Amino acid sequence: MRISELSRRSAVxxxxxxxxxREGLLPPGxxxxxxxxxxxxxHIRRLRLIRALVGVRGLSVSAAKEVLDAVSSVKxxxxxxxxxxxxxxxxxxxxxxxxxxVVGEPARPTGEADGTDDTSxxxxxxxxxxxxxxxxxxxxxxxxxITQTLHTLRSLxxxxxxxxxxxxxxLAARTAVLDLDQLxxxxxxxxxxxxxxxxxxxxxxxxxxxxxxxQEAESAARHTD
Amino acid sequence: MRISELSRRSAVxxxxxxxxxREGLLPPGxxxxxxxxxxxxxHIRRLRLIRALVGVRGLSVSAAKEVLDAVSSVKxxxxxxxxxxxxxxxxxxxxxxxxxxVVGEPARPTGEADGTDDTSxxxxxxxxxxxxxxxxxxxxxxxxxITQTLHTLRSLxxxxxxxxxxxxxxLAARTAVLDLDQLxxxxxxxxxxxxxxxxxxxxxxxxxxxxxxxQEAESAARHTD
Numbered sequence: 001m002r003i004s005e006l007s008r009r010s011a012v013x014x015x016x017x018x019x020x021x022r023e024g025l026l027p028p029g030x031x032x033x034x035x036x037x038x039x040x041x042x043h044i045r046r047l048r049l050i051r052a053l054v055g056v057r058g059l060s061v062s063a064a065k066e067v068l069d070a071v072s073s074v075k076x077x078x079x080x081x082x083x084x085x086x087x088x089x090x091x092x093x094x095x096x097x098x099x100x101x102v103v104g105e106p107a108r109p110t111g112e113a114d115g116t117d118d119t120s121x122x123x124x125x126x127x128x129x130x131x132x133x134x135x136x137x138x139x140x141x142x143x144x145x146i147t148q149t150l151h152t153l154r155s156l157x158x159x160x161x162x163x164x165x166x167x168x169x170x171l172a173a174r175t176a177v178l179d180l181d182q183l184x185x186x187x188x189x190x191x192x193x194x195x196x197x198x199x200x201x202x203x204x205x206x207x208x209x210x211x212x213x214x215q216e217a218e219s220a221a222r223h224t225d
Numbered sequence: 226m227r228i229s230e231l232s233r234r235s236a237v238x239x240x241x242x243x244x245x246x247r248e249g250l251l252p253p254g255x256x257x258x259x260x261x262x263x264x265x266x267x268h269i270r271r272l273r274l275i276r277a278l279v280g281v282r283g284l285s286v287s288a289a290k291e292v293l294d295a296v297s298s299v300k301x302x303x304x305x306x307x308x309x310x311x312x313x314x315x316x317x318x319x320x321x322x323x324x325x326x327v328v329g330e331p332a333r334p335t336g337e338a339d340g341t342d343d344t345s346x347x348x349x350x351x352x353x354x355x356x357x358x359x360x361x362x363x364x365x366x367x368x369x370x371i372t373q374t375l376h377t378l379r380s381l382x383x384x385x386x387x388x389x390x391x392x393x394x395x396l397a398a399r400t401a402v403l404d405l406d407q408l409x410x411x412x413x414x415x416x417x418x419x420x421x422x423x424x425x426x427x428x429x430x431x432x433x434x435x436x437x438x439x440q441e442a443e444s445a446a447r448h449t450d
Contacts, residue, residue, distance in 0.1 A: 048381045049381065052377055135441075135445040136441055140437070142435075142438050143438070145433070145434035149428065149430060152277055152427055153427060157273070158420070158423055158424075164407070165431065168403060168431075169435050169438075171399055171403075175396055178393060199383075200437075202377055202378060206370060207393060208370075209368075210367075212367040213361055214398045215401045216361055216362070217360055217401070
């Protein structure tokens with residue numbers, strides 16, 4: 001199909017498709033003339049994935065490219081590919097996760113000593129990973145997100161250590177079993193990685209929403225007659 | 226203490242403190258002269274909470290005000306207060322959670338029929354809440370976040386229904402038990418609400434990070450020797 005039909009069928013404006021092509025998010029079509037190319041179903045599918053990551057999940061174009069590039073760089077082993085996907089932590093997501101966010105002033109209070117430093121919180125994450133028996137790469141961005149959370153809570157005067165996160169880690173382990181089960185039956189590594197991206201990124205807001213609903217229900221059960 | 230000492234002890238610049246005072250995020254100090262006021266420990270604590278929500282969690286100033294106002298509006302019953310906290314879904318969080326994000330073009334593909342509409346996804350969330358036996362207010366923003374996720378997945382060609390979310394909802398119910406347990410022992414309703422805000426909002430990135438770590442560990446366990 002031509003770009004006009006691709007635009008019609010994907011509901012993405014032609015100008016936006018051309019932008020994605022220039023940025024390398026969308027692979028080029030098969031050239032049919034000097035200024036024309038032929039697109040197929042894989043382009044529609046890829047456009048939907050881009051729209052999900054950028055338009056719905058709110059990633060920046062460069063973060064989405066990072067995710068899509070990782071998926072496209074096929075590895076020989078499934079774990080290498082999935083590890084890549086699960087380890088993806090685009091810049092915009094890192095900011096949401098408590099990374100530094102300087103807006104003309106220091107993001108982290110430095111005036112008062114809070115009896116801790118990053119080293120002790122890093123150690124705390126090691127202790128947590130070790131207690132769970134998890135096999136995790138050294139520099140996973142998820143480690144930093146947890147370190148940052150522990151640091152923030154402590155700086156706010158909330159006594160909170162890795163032992164408090166342990167029961168949450170056990171529930172996360174059960175969640176991961178559900179996640180991986182949903183990838184079974186996809187034999188093609190690329191299909192599997194694409195599904196992993198969708199279910200990892202797109203389910204995140206739903207999982208947080210489920211926690212809110214469950215909190216409300218649990219509060220109602222405890223505090224009302 | 227004067228505003229200069231409040232600034233020093235909280236490590237928040239004086240200009241920022243004055244901005245928070247103007248915006249109503251920080252309650253005024255006790256006036257001691259025409260242009261001077263006296264601040265106390267409650268202001269330091271409140272400043273840390275503001276910094277956590279705005280600086281670390283990345284909420285907008287107006288979203289943070291929404292959260293803090295809800296906490297300050299004391300209810301007679303604990304559930305009323307906690308329900309308010311758990312139901313808070315500031316505009317910026319809603320965007321992260323898959324709300325519409327129009328950047329000069331339609332956020333949601335409308336070209337191709339995907340065999341569904343919002344009504345059926347709304348019904349799906351009702352079915353999920355009902356299957357869990359949850360008591361949830363009709364207009365919880367968390368409902369919309371789940372509806373949107375189901376819609377998005379389906380529009381991307383992923384067959385995904387509320388039954389697929391059910392095991393996740395069961396894990397969310399266990400998470401909520403942990404969450405509510407951590408509020409026990411706080412008798413003062415305001416203290417309880419403040420702790421609920423901290424542990425609801427600030428734990429979110431850590432919970433997502435735990436899921437990523439657990440996914441990596443589960444993938445390693447399944448796919449490597």
